[in-house]
Amino acid sequence: MAKITFDGIEVEVPDGTTILNAARQIGGSIVPPAMCYYTPLKGSGGKCRACLVRVAAGSAKDPRPMPKLVASCVTPVQDGMVVENTTNPQVLDVRKGIVEMLLINHPLDCPVCDQAGECDLQNFAFEHGVSTTRYQEERRTFEKIDIGPLIQLHMTRCILCYRCVYTANQITDNRVHGVLGRGDAAEIGTYIENIIDNDFSGNVIDVCPVGALTDKTFRFKSRVWFTKPVNAHRDCPKCSGNVVLWYKGNDVLRTTARKDQYGEVKEWICNECRFEKKETSDWTIEGPAHIDRSSVISANHYELPVLNQSVVADLPESTQRDLQKNPPLKLGN
Amino acid sequence: MGRKLLTEHINVEGIDTLEVYRKHGGYRSVEKALKTMTPDEVVEEVKKSGLRGRGGAGFPTGMKWSFLAKPEGVPRYLVCNADESEPGTFKDRQLMSKLPHLLIEGMITSSYALGANTSYIYIRGELLYVLRILEKAIAEAYAAGFLGKNILGSGYDLDLHVHPGGGAYICGEETALLESLEGKRGNPRNKPPFPAVQGLYARPTVVNNVESIAAVPVIVNEGGDEYAKIGVGRSTGTKLISACGHLNKPGIYEIELGLPVEEFIYSDEYCGGIWKGRDLKAVVAGGSSVPILPKELILKTAAGENRLMTYESLSDGGFVTGTMLGSGGFIAMDETTCIVRNTWNFSRFYHHESCGQCSPCREGTGWMEKVLHRLEHGHGHMEDIDLLVSVAKQIEGNTICPLGEAAAWPVAAAVRHFRHEFEWHVTHAKEAAQPGAVYRANGVLV
Numbered sequence: 001m002a003k004i005t006f007d008g009i010e011v012e013v014p015d016g017t018t019i020l021n022a023a024r025q026i027g028g029s030i031v032p033p034a035m036c037y038y039t040p041l042k043g044s045g046g047k048c049r050a051c052l053v054r055v056a057a058g059s060a061k062d063p064r065p066m067p068k069l070v071a072s073c074v075t076p077v078q079d080g081m082v083v084e085n086t087t088n089p090q091v092l093d094v095r096k097g098i099v100e101m102l103l104i105n106h107p108l109d110c111p112v113c114d115q116a117g118e119c120d121l122q123n124f125a126f127e128h129g130v131s132t133t134r135y136q137e138e139r140r141t142f143e144k145i146d147i148g149p150l151i152q153l154h155m156t157r158c159i160l161c162y163r164c165v166y167t168a169n170q171i172t173d174n175r176v177h178g179v180l181g182r183g184d185a186a187e188i189g190t191y192i193e194n195i196i197d198n199d200f201s202g203n204v205i206d207v208c209p210v211g212a213l214t215d216k217t218f219r220f221k222s223r224v225w226f227t228k229p230v231n232a233h234r235d236c237p238k239c240s241g242n243v244v245l246w247y248k249g250n251d252v253l254r255t256t257a258r259k260d261q262y263g264e265v266k267e268w269i270c271n272e273c274r275f276e277k278k279e280t281s282d283w284t285i286e287g288p289a290h291i292d293r294s295s296v297i298s299a300n301h302y303e304l305p306v307l308n309q310s311v312v313a314d315l316p317e318s319t320q321r322d323l324q325k326n327p328p329l330k331l332g333n
Numbered sequence: 334m335g336r337k338l339l340t341e342h343i344n345v346e347g348i349d350t351l352e353v354y355r356k357h358g359g360y361r362s363v364e365k366a367l368k369t370m371t372p373d374e375v376v377e378e379v380k381k382s383g384l385r386g387r388g389g390a391g392f393p394t395g396m397k398w399s400f401l402a403k404p405e406g407v408p409r410y411l412v413c414n415a416d417e418s419e420p421g422t423f424k425d426r427q428l429m430s431k432l433p434h435l436l437i438e439g440m441i442t443s444s445y446a447l448g449a450n451t452s453y454i455y456i457r458g459e460l461l462y463v464l465r466i467l468e469k470a471i472a473e474a475y476a477a478g479f480l481g482k483n484i485l486g487s488g489y490d491l492d493l494h495v496h497p498g499g500g501a502y503i504c505g506e507e508t509a510l511l512e513s514l515e516g517k518r519g520n521p522r523n524k525p526p527f528p529a530v531q532g533l534y535a536r537p538t539v540v541n542n543v544e545s546i547a548a549v550p551v552i553v554n555e556g557g558d559e560y561a562k563i564g565v566g567r568s569t570g571t572k573l574i575s576a577c578g579h580l581n582k583p584g585i586y587e588i589e590l591g592l593p594v595e596e597f598i599y600s601d602e603y604c605g606g607i608w609k610g611r612d613l614k615a616v617v618a619g620g621s622s623v624p625i626l627p628k629e630l631i632l633k634t635a636a637g638e639n640r641l642m643t644y645e646s647l648s649d650g651g652f653v654t655g656t657m658l659g660s661g662g663f664i665a666m667d668e669t670t671c672i673v674r675n676t677w678n679f680s681r682f683y684h685h686e687s688c689g690q691c692s693p694c695r696e697g698t699g700w701m702e703k704v705l706h707r708l709e710h711g712h713g714h715m716e717d718i719d720l721l722v723s724v725a726k727q728i729e730g731n732t733i734c735p736l737g738e739a740a741a742w743p744v745a746a747a748v749r750h751f752r753h754e755f756e757w758h759v760t761h762a763k764e765a766a767q768p769g770a771v772y773r774a775n776g777v778l779v
Contacts, residue, residue: 046523047691049731068730074523097727101696134720137703160689179518179689182501184699186689 002079006030007087019072019083020051024262031262032085033095033124035102035209036161037073039264044166045073048159050098050124054091057082069094092128099129105140105184106210107156115211117224120263121159140184147177148195150216150275151205155187158212164188164204171268172198188212199238202274206257206265217275218246218254227253229289234282238270244289245280252278258289335589336563338551338571339544343431349466351473354434362442362550363479367487370553375446379549381557383569388414388505388542389620389660390735391644400529401447402537410538411449412514413440413546415456415463416498416505419620420682421662424573425543427585429456430463432547433470437493439546441479442553444491447539451492455510458500467495502686506734507540508532509688520690521734542660544573565591568643572661579613579667581605594618594640594647595632598665611667615751618647619659621679622739624746625672626656652746671771672754676747677705683740694737697728701744708758711766718755722748 003012006023007030013022021039023031032053037045051073055066060080069091072083085091103125110116142155160179165188168177176198177190190196196204205213227246234241246254255274257265277283347353354360366375380395401409413436417425429436436454444452456464471493474480482490496514498504504513508522511533532538548570552560561569568590574597577583582605588597597603598613607613616631617623634640635654640647647658666675684702689695701724707713725741732738748755754772758765765772 046733049691049693052731071523071733076525094727094731098692098731101692101700101727104696104700134723135700137700137707159692160695162690181689182503183684183687183689184695186695 002077002081004077004079004081004083006083007085013077015079016076018045019053019055019070019075019077019081020045022077023072023083023085030086032072033128034073034262035120035124035159036163038163038166038207039262040268041163041166041170041207044161044163046071048098048102048161050095050102050128052091052094052098054084054088055081056084095128096130099125100133100135102159103129103133104135106159107139107141109157112220113157113211114214114219114224115157115208119211120209142187145189145193146195146216147190147193148197148201150202150271151196152214152216152219153188154212154214155189156212157210158188159210160186160188161209163207163209164213167204167207168196168201171203172200174198176201199270199272200268202271203257203265203268206259209263215254215275217278221253222248229291231258231286231289232283233286234273234277234284236270236273239273240267240269241273242267243269243273243283245283245285250280252280335587335592336571337587338560338563339428339435339547339573340432340585340587343427349431349433349470351434351470351477354432358554359434360438360479362553363438363445364485366442366445366553367485367489372446372448375442375549375553378552378557379446382548382552382560383557383564383567384545384548384552384560385568385644386542387544387548387572387660389419389622389657391658394541394545397529397541398447398539400527401539402530403448404537408451408536409447409449410533410536411440411444411447411452412507412510412533412538412540413452413454413543414505414507414510414540415454415460415543416502416510417543417660418457418459418500418502418505418686419622419660419662420679421577421617421664422575422620422660423577424575424585424661426460426463427575428543428547428573429460430466433467434474435547435550436467436543437470437474437479439549440493441474441484441491443539443541443546443549444493445489446549449539450490451494453514453533454493454495455504455514456495456497457505458498461497464495464497471495501688502682503688503734503736506736509734510540511538520688521736523733563589565641565643566645568645568658572642572658574642574661574663576604576663576665578663578665579608579611579670580665581608588642590641590643592642594642597642597663604665607665607667609667611669613665614668614670615666615672617656617662617664617666617743619657620662621664621682622742623657623659624652624655624742625676625750626654626746627750630654630750631656652742653749656746668773669769669771671709672747672751673705673709673758673765676744677702677709679743680705680740683736687736687740691733691737693728694732694740697724697737698740700724701740705744708755709765711758711762713755713759713762715756715759717759718748718752721745721755 009026011026032051035048035050052069053072057063059078145153147153176196180189205215227248230245232245243255245252257269342357376398384394385391501519503509504519506521509519513519528538563570571587575585599606613628615625615627617625634649644658648655680702684698687694687698704717725745728737729741757772
């Protein structure tokens, strides 16, 4: 076991835990954002640099600070480590820079993007970024590619987190797609424009933090915040069958895997469950799905959403007073 | 004239054959090490020599070797980094193509010291002809019993392989090199774990530059203490400098560390001064990624002392008034060089070579290149100059591997020392956009 201090809060975690996972054990607003790290995927993380933190003391044995900011998602904790995230202005400043970098080649086509509303990049930019850009050059663009009849790849939106590459490598038999090219010309691709043809290919859609990989059975059907998430399950010979159905009226518009509060898939689901079973009669309904993250989906529904207390603390005082006078939202912790 | 430890026989006819190389004292270090020394004694000699990594970072080689984890029953590897692709650096290519046996001898002795039974030379893809020279030399070494099973009857086995890369600059970063050697995409790994613990195939691995390994035979032959006598302070031994740019005699020079920069540029023994009788404007002293310095600062430190060709003297003053010895790619620029154009050129290289794995480098290198392109072609604004510095700062230190810094440093340094040229490109946009236009103090075109 290793004891670390994260933003002044002490926590004890098993040896080998990453700083990010230690912070997640504490929870709340001190958890560094992660755009590429994905717990179920081995080898993910370290790429987006959104989770950079400062290590003010390396360990009890060697209390020197680390010279550079470290990626908390891939750096293991040491006993006696002292980490600064939200308490360090340099970290917050660098994070602003990361948002800017991630957005310079992003098309910002949120108004027509299916991911809008449940997009990690949107949330990240909203919470940590600035509202203007200093970038005035042309953005890189790619043609849309259909990888198979069910998934569309729109590389222009991709932030190269490599999550889908790891998913395709790790949960299916054949390695079907990877990264081609280098630098800002790098693209996710199948070689050569091959289709992805296996029972679990649909999971790449769930892991994508942006709208680069989208479900073709759902494209342009509805904004996600007009749909209602409902937990459901069925007996599936291939996967666990535990899913979230997204309803609009009585229609199931799409099916996704269940995700935890950090947007990570709990159990992979198969393509049959995801793309083919779109009738309520196919499923056993469990009840409304709780969306734990601060997102527009949870801000619109029958279930009272939880507004994070720390978010409220950051709002201007006048807004806070309004919130107290007529609370439209339940205040959580 | 300084001593030449590596390149003494480089111009001997047929030195690339084993026979001639043996006649000039080749493979003595292998015999000495394998027959009379234990591996730890070899490591000790290298430590005593004070040899520092010649690939750019200047980390003490002996210390790197002693960090190598040595768990029982697990193979260890020595990998030679011959992926030399930094603009301005071309010393390893020459060393390998002329003296292939020197590198092989160094690999055998070093592998023995580290207890590695399989070693690799990872060579840049474009240097295919050098790869053929090395393979021929390795075949000769196998035939003569310097490689293979039971070398010279000592009971030590070593297999040496040469592996060509695809010609990516990023594969010169040690963990990207290892990924590429394993047959994967050459993306740098997150550290820790460091290669000394988990390197090639997740085994303990040492990655050394060609020149560092080529120095090992000399150290073993002459002794570490003897080697340490050459040089100044913690910069010991000799260093190959590949001098290029506007010099009368560009080329590769083996210098004793501690040589004054002024002597290196102006003496007839070395570069012979600036060509066409022109004046020196700036120098990039250690390959394109180190900060550029104007004439005043490269010849003398900010404190007014003579700048020497050592790790310490060149980095005197930090990045405010200093630079780095780096890999020894010495680029001299005369007064007709446009610094903005030059910086754009460097930046274009890093934009092209960024692996695209982590966001600050992937996006930032392209951004800097585009802004520099705009400035150079007369479409820049005054804010762009500060923007460049700011983007460079956002990349520096926040990336997985040092390529981010390598891309950010030259831009930041060019603005730091030559801000007036960037400003001139904005205020005199039309003139500056003309081909060959160069800022002069009196504002006159060349």
